[in-house]
Amino acid sequence: MARILALDTSTEACSVALKLGDEVIEDFRLLPRQHTQLLLPMIQQILADAGTTLQQLDAIAFTNGPGSFTGLRITTGVAQGLAFGADLPLVPISTLETMALTQHREHFSHYILSALDARMGEVYWAAYHWNGSGFDCLMQPAVTAPDRVELTSDLEADWVGVGSGWQLFDQFSPVLQSQLLQIYPDTLPRAGDIARLGEQYWLQGAAVAPELAQPVYLRDNVAHKKGEAGHGA
Incomplete structure (x- = not known):
């Protein structure tokens, strides 16, 4: 400790x-x-x-x-x-990893797409998987327009979105929207x-x-x- x-x-x-x-x-x-x-x-x-x-x-x-x-x-x-x-x-x-841990700790989520509002029509984002003792970063932190955020691995997993970037949910691609089980846009x-x-x-x-x-x-x-x-x- x-x-x-x-x-x-x-x-x-x-x-x-x-x-x-x-x-x-x-x-x-x-x-x-x-x-x-x-x-x-x-x-x-x-x-x-x-x-x-x-x-x-x-x-x-x-x-x-x-x-x-x-x-x-x-x-x-x-x-x-x-x-x-x-x-x-x-x-x-x-x-982004901090918000993923909050999500895992409070809701037991294992596949987490973290996003923060980056202003100027963009979001900061990264994708994480809880492996039982820590996070594997499946998609490295990046800044893009919301409609360019996409998942390229574990597509059938129960993904959730966390962070202020998801307040722009309607700007993400329909494909990505359909891959998310739930969003938590108020997490900081x-x-x-x-x-x-x-x-x-x-x-x-x-x-x-x-x-x-x-x-x-x-x-x-x-x-x-x-x-x-x-x-x-």
Whole structure:
């Protein structure tokens, strides 16, 4: 068991969690455009409530993307600063895999198509299969128009869709729509499941030094995308 602090500001939600052995403590809030002001106080409060310090942890897990460009920069910067100060490694976690774990944990789904609204008529998406102890990524994270999202494996499985990208359900292809058993469009990344994945990856040796942690935007020319800077931050 590891002691993991987890952070996320990749969407309109802001969440912080601590995994201390079997216990997961989470503070999840919908706080559009308040992440910068509230993330550090939320971290300080959850550590104080648990009676622990950064120096007593094993690692910090954080969502490295995809998601809001500003939100990803906030999470990465705060995670790096805390990790440097406490001499801790970082564990980067995909927002899309995080939502898949939430879906599996709450609904026991095994085939999950995660999608986040990427704005500008596109979605971030990836496909996952729960293998009994973790996820196999069947389709790597990508950004495309909804009608270009397609499944190429395990087509007869009971697929479900999770994440804000499915609020654009009518824009996905009729073929894909027919392959989905159900959609859960209101699910957002949660720090509690980032902490659970963070422990798993930390135990597998997937932690990195703070200076090597980078956001995964999936889109090129990030700074030029009008209207994205404030999304979720």
